[in-house]
Amino acid sequence: MLKCFIVDDNPSSIRLLTQYIDQSDGLENAGSSQSGQQALQILQNPASNIDLVFLDIDIADLSGLDILERIGSSHVVILVSGHYLYAQEAFSKGASGYLYKPVQYDRFLAAIEKGKEIAKSRRHTMTNPVHIYVPGNGREVRVRITTSDICYIQSSTNFCTIFLDDSNVFCSLSLKQMCTVLQPPYFVRINRSILVNSNKIIKYDAYDVYLEGNKVIPFGEKYKSDFISSIRTTGLGF
Template sequence: MNTIRCIAVDDEPLALTIISEYARKVPFISLEKVFTNATDALMYLQTEKPELVFLDIQMPEIKGIDLARIIQWKTAIIFTTAYSQYAVESYSLDAIDYLLKPVPFERFLQAVNKAAHYLQNEKITSSSNERNFLFVKSGYKAVKINFDDIFYIEGLKEYVTIFAKSQKVLKLDTLKNLEQLLPKNHFVRVHKSYIVNLNHVKASFGNTIEINDKQIPVGRAYKEVVKMLLKI
């Protein structure tokens, strides 16, 4: 089994100590860094690419749930928290697992084994599907769209509209499904109804970003993380 590169984010030093001790007991886990706040973790994730993040939910400034909305495309996530009421929301973000504190080692081991299985399947899928475009079924035909040409994507209930350089494509799908197909280093969710291509952001002001003369709202839950990504 390949070694899994990890980080841990938690504002409680004791929780980080426990995760560090547990990680040392698992031969295929390499805990490379720990953070006591989400802001520092996000800055680290701009340049480094750990495969797994142990993420607390209740933290100051940027909460774990908000950070997860941004990084869920970039890395696998295991939530660690003392609050059971966030379980449903965490699974809506496709988290690998949800660990309630205090976390027994057996439960930690179960979670990292799930992560290892998931990441192995992801590597197989990505190695066979590396490309810079996607085909989108719209009406009676499949339309090819280059990732670089996409400005932003807007979701409305069971439909999404892809706004690209030379076309606008309406597709029967959800943002959540579509975002799994997009390159994780360029596309980011900024609102419950919008995904944007960071390469096409022209300006940012207030709770709004501008792409191709379109003003796109930034949701409250995404605001701090978007500011960090844009280095504002």
């Protein structure tokens, strides 16, 4: 059973999607919100246990694409929009499906089937793996890295550098790809280009995060509230 949540500031769209959810096998309606900010707070709370999100793009108080960027690695997200021009950007930010308004039931079912497969595969993925294998030098070479040794990961276009306790590893993976494996609350984004191991954080203030080894990294304003929310909702902070 997939718990579904609707984020849309149009009441008629919410009613239609609610009807589709209620008449479809394997789906449970977990509620809705017409506010992007309110929806983000709900979805970032692990206690909500929401699996799948129907997300409108044109929301008055917060863009659906901004919400997608923050929850795409932890939820199956199906974008709902009356515009075709957002589709490519939506999929690049982690959308699992894209429905055009007015939503037809057959297309709704097709998107749900794909969403179920993605949700199933995620359930079989360890939240915080002990080791990961990343591309190394040479054809099909993979290097094992112990995740507890990672201090932080910094991106550079489509590549990243993994900073370990005693060495660095250059990796031909993007930060987005790393985020699909190393997820909150164990690993958290603190700005656009840096993912940190939360176990290496000594303290944080209004501007910076302080890591072991005297490393200080500035917050990105968009990521700061997400970081604090993740820490608080998982019981790791106050």
